[in-house]
Amino acid sequence: MITKEDVEHVGWLARIEIDENDADEYASQLNDVLNHFEQLDEVDTENVPPTYHVIDLVNVFREDVARESLTQDKALENTSSSKEGYFKSYRII
Amino acid sequence: MAEENPDGVVIGLEIHVQLNKLNSKMFCACSTDYHNSEPNSNTCPVCLGLPGSLPVINEKAVESAMKVGLALNCDIVEQTQFHRKNYFYPDLPKGFQITQYDYPIANDGKIVIESDEGEHVVRIKRAHMEEDPGRMMHIGNIEKSKGTLIDYNRSGMALLEIVTEPDIRSPKESRRFLDKLRNIIEYLEVFDSNLEGAMRVDANISLQGGSRTEVKNISSHKGAERALLYEIMRQKNIMRRGGEVTMETRHFDEEKGCTVGLRSKEAEHDYRYFPEPDLTPLRVADRVPKVTKTLPELPDAKRERFLSQYGMTEMHAKALTSDIRVSEFFEEVAKEVDPKTSASWVADVLKGELNYRELTVDAFKVEDMISIIQMVTQDKITEKSAVEVIRQILDYGGKPDEIVRENGLLKVEEDVVSKAVTETIQENEQAVNDYFAGKEKSLNYLVGQVMKKTRGRADAKEVRELLVDKLNK
Amino acid sequence: MGEPMNISKIKSEIAKTSSEEVLNSYLEKINKSKINGYSTVYDEAVEEARDIDKNGHDGILAGVPVAVKDNISTDGIPTTCCSRILEGYTPPYDAHVVERLKSEGAIVIGKTNMDEFAMGTSTETSCYGPTLNPWDTGKVPGGSSGGSAAVIASDEAPVSLGSDTGGSVRCPASYCGVVGLKPTYGTVSRYGLISYANSLEQIGPLANNVSDVAIMMDVIGGHDTRDSTSVSQKTNYQNTLKDDVNGLKIGIPEEYFGEGIDPEVEESVWNAINKFEDMGATWEKVSMPNTSYALSAYYIIAMSEASSNLARFDGTQYGYRADGDNWHVMASRTRAEGFGTEVQRRILLGTYALSAGYYDKYYLKALKVRTLVKQDFENALSNVDVLMTPTMPTTAFKLGEKIKDPLSLYLADVNTVPVNLAGVPSISVPCGFSDGLPIGLQIIGKHFNESTILQAAYSFEQNTDYNAGRPGEVE
Secondary structure (H helix, E strand, O other): OOOHHHHHHHHHHOOOOOOHHHHHHHHHHHHHHHHHHHHHHHOOOOOOOOOOOOOOOOOOEEOOOOOOOEOHHHHHOOOOOEEOOEEEEOOOO | OOOOOOOOOEEEEEEEEEOOOOOEOOOOOOEOOOOOOOOOOOEOOOOOOOOOOOOOEEHHHHHHHHHHHHHOOOEEOOOEOOEEEEOOOOOOOOOEEEEOOOOOOEEEEEEEEEEOOEEEEEEEEEEEEEEOOOEEEEEOOOOOOOEEEEEOOOOOOEEEEEEEOOOEOOHHHHHHHHHHHHHHHHHOOOOOOOOOOOEEEEEEEEOOOOOOEEEEEEOOHHHHHHHHHHHHHHHHHHHHOOOOOOOEEEEEEOOOOEEEEOOHHHHOOOOOOEEOOOOOOEOOHHHHHHHHHHOOOOHHHHHHHHHHHHOOOHHHHHHHHOOHHHHHHHHHHHHHOOHHHHHHHHHHHHHHHHHHOOOOHHHOOHHHHHHHHHHHHOOOOOHHHHHHHHHHHHHHOOOHHHHHHHOOOOHHHHHHHHHHHHHHHHHOHHHHHHHHOOOOHHHHHHHHHHHHHOOOOOOHHHHHHHHHHHHOO | OEOOOOHHHHHHHHHHOOHHHHHHHHHHHHHHOOOOOEEEEOOOHHHHHHHHHHHOOOOOOOOOEEEEEOOEOEOOEOOOOOOHHHOOOOOOOOOHHHHHHHHOOOEEEEEEOOOHHHOOOOOOOOOOOOOOEOOEOOEOOOOOOHHHHHHHHOOOOOEEEEEEOOOOOHHHHHHHOOEEEEOOOOOEOOOOEOOOOOOOOEEEEEEOOHHHHHHHHHHHEOOOOOOOOOOOOOOOOOOOOOOOOOOOEEEEEHHHHOOOOOHHHHHHHHHHHHHHHHOOOEEEEEOOOOHHHHHHHHHHHHHHHHHHHHHHOOOOOOOOOOOOOOHHHHHHHHHHHHOOHHHHHHHHHHHHHHOOOOOHHHHHHHHHHHHHHHHHHHHHHHHOOEEEEEOOOOOOOEOOOOOOOHHHHHHOOOOOHHHHHHOOOEEEEEEEEEOOEEEEEEEEOOOOOHHHHHHHHHHHHHOOOOOOOEOOOOO
């Protein structure tokens, strides 16, 4: 059971501010979905390996060759806040 | 013999080594040569973490990591993969860092450090590959900052995080360990320690009976020693007052030389590691023999060889092998001049002069060292003059022979003066007798005769001293 | 009912007039359209058409307008995933598939509407408002690539690209009566596709007919060194398509005809299977016992990966940025204000599923169930060449009908998500109508065996006329 407090904790982990008034509704919606997920508990997966990749590939590499980078202008093109070539953002704490 | 450790200091280090000798970053083709670039001019969609971009593993980065692992006496893992470490921070453009988790590329190694008290083994728990975040600058200091400026040029640089077991017992020992580690990795030519941010350290430290704190943001070996000294003092004081050291992450303020606790909510983490779906697993253990073959002679082996091959002292061997560039410099010199003499000049003189000026051996030319040593051994200049020549080159530049000439350091010239003095004494019996009879003026006459013989090239004051010297023998 | 357009008709049209004229006629239609199929219309494409008219181009798509889903990066054209959080973001690079399209002379006419970040089955969660189903504007077009399917059905583009994480190409293809292919995982480079769930998704083409889908696959498929999970070599499907299913062995997994299936959908699919039999194929029932667990496993994996993929949208470098006392507060508000409700819900669920203490219960468990689902496909496809199922259990549902009930929306994907868990290829082709709404037949093949399902779909198309018509002009 996910509680209102759990929703707020997960919200912090995911950096999504949860409005206190919405937390209850979120909790009940998340519980509905999680209850559905519970059905997996009935599947016997002992000795079943997990599938991370459906295609069996290993050691896919790139050669150590450098290529041209984006220009500073291109890199900063999408920001609304830059200063002297840096991205500018809020203080950290 | 064990070092004394009355406070029961236990230190474990996590060292981030930037594999900055690669051509390109860990997961993209941006150059590793960004140190003199404008901010954000060395990026691409991948290292900016732009939506839709995908990482691809740099093969040489993996082999470099294996090289380091093998040099630190580690086992190389059979199969591994990259994971995502999820946390939010402005320097982390994707909101996660690609790193390794349960199967690091290398584990269970060790480094032996030497000190006055003997040898000490520091066990290496693991070494894993990951990507470097960008660089953040706080406008003002971190606590009262008005904002942050972010440069992603560094973002995506290949890092190797080396984690020790808590085997270190003092700040001094941690510095020795770090020096040795740096030396070994430099031997492998995967990293240049002179570049900014090449080696960064986090330290876990506790005293007997107290909790452990983690100190982050240490960017030099000296810094590590200072940060640890401060932290020991801080923890001791808390315990002395009967308080309890809280388990926390602290930030090292290099300028003030102190550690600062960070507010706990931001420091609270649940990294939600899971395998990076955009990368394939690695199966590289079969490359161990191949990589092993590429390993160069490492510091300890080189030290042994210097001892037996050149017959130098233990101290010289240690000094000459504690930095790969110095060892290579020495061997070049030793090809041309007597190795033992070379060892002494490089280890005792040159290294000291370099350290004093905070320079590396790159600041001095092999050929200059050879010619200076040759001048000494051929008795052309004195040892004192040779030291002077080294200093002049380091401070003002120039070639050894020019400096010797311009400063009249040739021993031959001294001989000319001294020969002229001897002759003058023999040829002017009357004046000599007058001198011993107390006639001061006769000394002036003798000086004049010597000056005449040397055609005025000698220094009158020196000549006078030399005369008095010889007359009174 | 209008005539469906196709690539060869467009090319002869261009030969008669010009790329510019053809493009303009499409832009005109788009401007008059009421279905809201595009998030961005790229009017500057006219320049590219003029350039092709002037200098010629020997590409196989020379001058052909192509609509591209709004989660596929296009250099210089906004790419927003139909989310407020990517407001104003214009990528400085092209996705691999867009590079491929351009190198064959195609013209990107615009970006198509979609469920925000491809998380949905109805294209209702777009920040640009819902796309309407051209067959009935009271109905959803399916999702998440609803725009990409709807603009084909309403002839606002001849071909388009979508992306399919759990059915997002096939579902709207089915609801809009067009053809849509989800290629084998690894066939098409994902470089430039804004990730929702990396281990599940592929870019896939939508078109009015199977041949055009084959042409598009030849263009966009093939190995790309920038995507580590990209594997295949270049293909030549367009020249090898044959009207021939003689001896084709079809497997019918009973589990896909279960509870919740609309009887008319079931009937149409069985008619299609009988048609295949008439054409020389055989069929048998097969069992895929883990099917009922696929949906939960799929959602756990997709949400977990999404929670990490979408972490980069924090207001620092691009897109929407809220205010805040410090960076963390700013990021939390940016994400609360910038993401829609469904996206937030999935991020929260995914974060929860990966968090300390729950990883084994949810994420790891789901990956193990994924193995079982994949084995179901391997077993079933070891005896038959293809599997056939209804693409969707019903026809298009009403706008607004499921949007308030996330779980019912998730359940609609029951027949499409197992395919993504297994990574196999699958195509949806029109196979009938119910109350004037199209029904889709799903044909599933073995890994990298696109040629077999394309040929089956092509043969079916040649011998039926379910996609011969198009909805009338939407007023």
